[in-house]
Amino acid sequence: MEHTQMWKAQTLEELVQILHHLFAGDKVNVAEVQALMDSYDSNPLEWMQYAKFDQYRYTRNLVDQGNGKFNLMILCWGEGHGSSIHDHTDSHCFMKVLQGNLKETLFEWPNKKGIGEMMKKSERVLRENQCAYINDSIGLHRVENTSHTECAVSLHLYSPPFETCSTFDQRTGHKQKVRMTFYSQFGERTPCATAVLQENN
Amino acid sequence: METQQPDEASAGGEAGAAGAGAAVVVPARRGGGGGGAAEEEGGLAADLASRRSAETRRLVLSQRRLPGPLPPGLARWFPALEVLDVSGTGLAALGSELLSLPRLHTLLAKNNRLGGPGSLPKGLAEAPLLGRSLRVLNLSGNRFAELPAALLGLRGLQSLSLGSNRLHSIPPEIQELRSLEFLYLGGNFITSIPPELASLPSLSYLVLCDNKIQSVPPQLAQLHSLRSLSLHNNLLTYLPREILNLVHLEELSLRGNPLVVRFVRDLTYNPPSLQELAGRTIKSRNVSYTPGDLPGNLLRYLHLASNCPNPKCGGVYFDSCVRQIKFVDFCGKYRLPLMHYLCSPECSSPCSSASQSSTSQSESDSEDEAIVAAHRMQKVLLG
Numbered sequence: 001m002e003h004t005q006m007w008k009a010q011t012l013e014e015l016v017q018i019l020h021h022l023f024a025g026d027k028v029n030v031a032e033v034q035a036l037m038d039s040y041d042s043n044p045l046e047w048m049q050y051a052k053f054d055q056y057r058y059t060r061n062l063v064d065q066g067n068g069k070f071n072l073m074i075l076c077w078g079e080g081h082g083s084s085i086h087d088h089t090d091s092h093c094f095m096k097v098l099q100g101n102l103k104e105t106l107f108e109w110p111n112k113k114g115i116g117e118m119m120k121k122s123e124r125v126l127r128e129n130q131c132a133y134i135n136d137s138i139g140l141h142r143v144e145n146t147s148h149t150e151c152a153v154s155l156h157l158y159s160p161p162f163e164t165c166s167t168f169d170q171r172t173g174h175k176q177k178v179r180m181t182f183y184s185q186f187g188e189r190t191p192c193a194t195a196v197l198q199e200n201n
Numbered sequence: 202m203e204t205q206q207p208d209e210a211s212a213g214g215e216a217g218a219a220g221a222g223a224a225v226v227v228p229a230r231r232g233g234g235g236g237g238a239a240e241e242e243g244g245l246a247a248d249l250a251s252r253r254s255a256e257t258r259r260l261v262l263s264q265r266r267l268p269g270p271l272p273p274g275l276a277r278w279f280p281a282l283e284v285l286d287v288s289g290t291g292l293a294a295l296g297s298e299l300l301s302l303p304r305l306h307t308l309l310a311k312n313n314r315l316g317g318p319g320s321l322p323k324g325l326a327e328a329p330l331l332g333r334s335l336r337v338l339n340l341s342g343n344r345f346a347e348l349p350a351a352l353l354g355l356r357g358l359q360s361l362s363l364g365s366n367r368l369h370s371i372p373p374e375i376q377e378l379r380s381l382e383f384l385y386l387g388g389n390f391i392t393s394i395p396p397e398l399a400s401l402p403s404l405s406y407l408v409l410c411d412n413k414i415q416s417v418p419p420q421l422a423q424l425h426s427l428r429s430l431s432l433h434n435n436l437l438t439y440l441p442r443e444i445l446n447l448v449h450l451e452e453l454s455l456r457g458n459p460l461v462v463r464f465v466r467d468l469t470y471n472p473p474s475l476q477e478l479a480g481r482t483i484k485s486r487n488v489s490y491t492p493g494d495l496p497g498n499l500l501r502y503l504h505l506a507s508n509c510p511n512p513k514c515g516g517v518y519f520d521s522c523v524r525q526i527k528f529v530d531f532c533g534k535y536r537l538p539l540m541h542y543l544c545s546p547e548c549s550s551p552c553s554s555a556s557q558s559s560t561s562q563s564e565s566d567s568e569d570e571a572i573v574a575a576h577r578m579q580k581v582l583l584g
Contacts, residue, residue, distance in 0.1 A: 055383065055406055055429075056406055056428060056429040056451070056452055057429070057452050079341070079362075079364055079385065079387070079408075080364070080385070080387045080388075080408055080410055080411075080431055082433075082454070146411075147365075148341055148342070148364025148365040148385070148387045148388035148411070149311050149312055149341040149342035149364060149365055170456050171456075171460060
């Protein structure tokens with residue numbers, strides 16, 4: 001059993017530094033990473049520059065590329081913004097709320113034929129500074145900012161990094177591969193054309 | 202003193218910081234100190250007066266309990282004010298102190314106690330400068346039971362948020378907000394959408410999630426500039442087929458609606474009334490008439506004829522029509538149940554494939570029985 005060291009990140013910059021250290025090798029100690037993410041007390045002044053909101057949908061803003069071992073990004077959710085049900089392409093996914101609240105709904109994988117309403121496993125509301133973990137063996141999830149008055153901001157860590165994933169229609173289990181894009185990278189807006197309709201079902 | 206809160210850059214279309222030295226954030230007063238509400242009110246006025254500036258463009262008073270209404274001197278102390286944020290202050294009314302703010306374009310008053318009569322100043326829309334300058338208004342998290350009439354004349358308003366209030370309906374007069382691009386009405390008790398909403402020429406973001414909406418009027422398809430439509434968590438069982446016309450739509454949310462997956466079997470068929478049959482004859486045979494020939498109600502009735510969507514039919518219908526659920530691939534993705542209105546059971550669905558005698562295997566599967574041959578046409582009533 002690996003020894004789990006307890007880290008404390010005082011600032012976002014420190015969090016990134018420690019993450020580089022934790023991901024230097026080949027193995028990921030999930031408990032250690034989660035404890036580290038938990039330990040960082042969200043300070044908006046430290047991440048404001050990455051928090052770029054879009055009027056129409058949630059945004060993904062790249063913060064650090066972890067020497068190719070992970071992607072660290074900040075997601076900005078306007079009022080009512082939510083994601084589709086999606087998988088994580090065999091990667092670890094850590095999600096920490098930096099501001100506001102996010103509802104996470106877990107789903108079972110649909111059966112092979114992808115017919116019939118998908119089965120909800122559980123749901124919870126993540127509050128500020130809470131950190132969740134998911135990977136494909138745990139299941140699929142949908143993340144939403146259900147507030148009609150407040151925005152939400154979350155910090156996501158994916159390892160290994162991935163650019164595509166599958167989204168699922170809750171009513172039928174039908175899945176579709178999608179390519180994910182960044183709204184900004186390292187604080188700079190990086191527009192790219194979206195030709196495909198984003199349907200969050 | 203200048204603090205830019207990250208959530209000021211939110212999706213509500215709010216303006217960003219106007220620039221260094223142009224923002225004033227007034228922190229909550231510390232300590233109780235004797236005195237009642239009157240002293241506190243006076244305290245707020247004194248506090249604001251002491252910060253008066255002809256350069257201040259942005260004033261943030263949020264997240265502190267205000268003892269009373271905003272002081273009347275506001276416009277005198279901050280004549281250049283462009284953005285006012287009084288969210289989370291417990292305000293029960295916004296008054297005439299706002300009307301003389303000549304440059305105010307963004308007013309954020311979410312999470313307050315607004316909603317009763319007199320919550321908004323009378324003459325808001327008529328105010329010579331404010332009525333035209335106001336572009337963004339956020340009244341989310343208040344207690345409005347209906348869309349405040351005071352707003353309806355704000356012809357320059359581009360963004361309106363009334364999320365998490367107590368609205369039961371949207372007034373047809375909403376069409377008077379000609380400049381509206383962003384309309385957020387999520388989290389209310391709205392049961393239907395007025396077709397007049399579709400007259401808003403610039404609407405690009407429409408949020409109606411978390412309401413009690415049972416149907417979407419087909420006229421909504423006239424919103425050519427609509428980019429994002431949020432309808433999740435409502436009571437929709439189907440959508441009008443016209444929704445396919447929203448070619449600029451990039452985001453659509455429909456989850457949490459009881460959308461039909463299978464055909465609902467035949468219930469009852471109501472044959473058309475004599476009035477309807479007469480109306481159809483007049484229209485399809487181009488029987489000419491002048492306004493003097495008919496009573497006003499019949500003239501209006503004839504005007505409401507809808508064309509049968511079947512391009513080969515060319516017929517019209519008024520109230521009596523066959524409603525058929527047809528499952529259509531939306532933008533090549535998921536199958537959505539769309540409602541077709543046809544003038545009679547003999548008419549066939551305009552989207553159906555050429556073969557009409559039996560369901561074509563390529564389109565039907567165990568999930569839907571969408572293609573209905575003319576001789577099997579079922580009328581579906583979804584109540």
